[in-house]
Amino acid sequence: MTEATLTPDRILDAAEEVLTRHGPAKTNVVDVARALGVSHGSVYRHFASKAALRDAVTERWLARVSGPLDTITAEDGPAADRLRRWFDALIAIKRQKANVEPELFATYNAIFAESREVIHAHVETLSGQIAAIIADGIARGEFAETDPEATGKAVFYATARFHNPSHAAEWKDPGIDAAFDDLWKLIVRGLMADGGGKR
Structure with missing residues (x-):
C-alpha cells in the first residue's frame, strides 16, 4: 500500500x-x-498518537453496537415494545460479539479502560436512545411523567449485567434470559402510566 x-x-x-x-x-x-x-x-x-488510534478503533467498534439501535429508537409504535426490542437487540449484539469474535471482544475489554472518554460518550449515546423512547412513551400517554434523561440512565445501569462486557462471563448462565425477563417486568411496570396493571 x-x-x-x-x-x-x-x-x-x-x-x-x-x-x-x-x-x-x-x-x-x-x-x-x-x-x-x-x-x-x-x-x-x-492519528496523532497511539492513544488516538486506539480511541478511534474503539469508537468504530462501539458504533457497530449503537448504530443498529438508532433504527429501533426512531421507529413508531408502542414505547414499551420498542424499548424491549432495543434491549433485546443490544444484548444480542453484545453476545454475538463475545461468541463470534472472542479475541476481539477480549481485546476491546482490555483497552476500554484506556478510552474513558470514548466509553463515556458511548454510554451517553445508548442512555440517550433509551431516554428518547421513554420521552416518546410519555408523549403518547403510555409512560408516567418522569425525567426521560435521568430515567434512561437509571434503566441503562439497572440492566448492566445483561449488556456490560464486564459481565460477559455471566451471559452463558442458562438462567440469564429468565433473569432479564424478571427485571424487565419490574422496569416496565415502573414506567407505565397505569402503574403496570396491564403488564
Whole structure:
C-alpha cells in the first residue's frame, strides 16, 4: 500500500487485525504501519498518537453496537415494545460479539479502560436512545411523567449485567434470559402510566 492510498479506515482495519493477533499490550503504531507496508509516520499523519488510534478503533467498534439501535429508537409504535426490542437487540449484539469474535471482544475489554472518554460518550449515546423512547412513551400517554434523561440512565445501569462486557462471563448462565425477563417486568411496570396493571 502506498501513502497516497492510505486512509483512516484502512489504518483502523489494520489496527483491528493487529490488536486481535497480538493484544493491546503488544500492539503499537509501528506494528500497524508494518501491517500496512507504510512508515509509522504515515499512520501518525492520520492519528496523532497511539492513544488516538486506539480511541478511534474503539469508537468504530462501539458504533457497530449503537448504530443498529438508532433504527429501533426512531421507529413508531408502542414505547414499551420498542424499548424491549432495543434491549433485546443490544444484548444480542453484545453476545454475538463475545461468541463470534472472542479475541476481539477480549481485546476491546482490555483497552476500554484506556478510552474513558470514548466509553463515556458511548454510554451517553445508548442512555440517550433509551431516554428518547421513554420521552416518546410519555408523549403518547403510555409512560408516567418522569425525567426521560435521568430515567434512561437509571434503566441503562439497572440492566448492566445483561449488556456490560464486564459481565460477559455471566451471559452463558442458562438462567440469564429468565433473569432479564424478571427485571424487565419490574422496569416496565415502573414506567407505565397505569402503574403496570396491564403488564
